[in-house]
Amino acid sequence: MHTIFQLFLSFLKIGAFSFGGGYAMLPLIEREIVTTHKWIHYKDFIDIIGISQMTPGPIAINSATFVGFKTYGILGSLFATLGVISFSFLLVSLANHYMKKFKESKVLEFALKGMRPALIGLIISAFISLAKQSYFDIKSIIIGVLVMALLLSKKIHPILVILLSAVFGILFYG
Missing domain, CATH: 1.20.5 (Single alpha-helices involved in coiled-coils or other helix-helix interfaces)
Structure with missing residues (x-):
């Protein structure tokens, strides 16, 4: 039995461990929502991705909102959306505060350079997963x-x- 709090925690985890935008989040959303918790079927996941792309706003937030609604209605939409944005909101708030101090940091520069290829890998992984079901x-x-x-x-x-x-x-x- 899943709870609305588990929904929040799942999207908090997705938001916390996904870098590079919504498309990079898709493999994590799929694993967490479809595979691990089985809250929705894969066909519904693909439909949600399609709807999320057509509606205004970031795909990750739209996906969270739609999955939340599908599982717990309006309250689920609120909890899933808050979950997916909470970590980013905190991170951006902290980054804004400390960015000037670390602006010239080579360690930060190297870390960001290392993450770029991984982000492309996540996006390609999402593409392959969606392509298997769409084509x-x-x-x-x-x-x-x-x-x-x-x-x-x-x-x-x-x-x-x-x-x-x-x-x-x-x-x-x-």
Whole structure:
């Protein structure tokens, strides 16, 4: 049996140990919410990621809000969202206070340089995990390739990409 406090603690852990933004958090969210606690099914997780990308705001906060709502309603949304932002809020508050002192620190510079490749690894891991569930037939692969080609060649806006993907889905699957 899970509790709303466990939900808060799970998202606190996700927020505390995820660096590099929402996409880097996805593997941790998946492991904690889908695999460990089984609060939602993987299909629901993918849907939540899609909705989180389409709604305004950071994907990690949106994901926490949606997962919280799915598990405990409005109160769950509040606890999950507070959990995911609490550590960052404290860290940014402390960093702001001490940043001037350590601004020229080589140790901090080297630590940040070391974290960058790890962040890319986390994002690639999230991509692979989502791709395994999202590319289930030739039509979904075609949509993915078309969207990637448009993004790389035309630099079109992500909202337009989402709308085009919906149109492709209606045309291919409707």
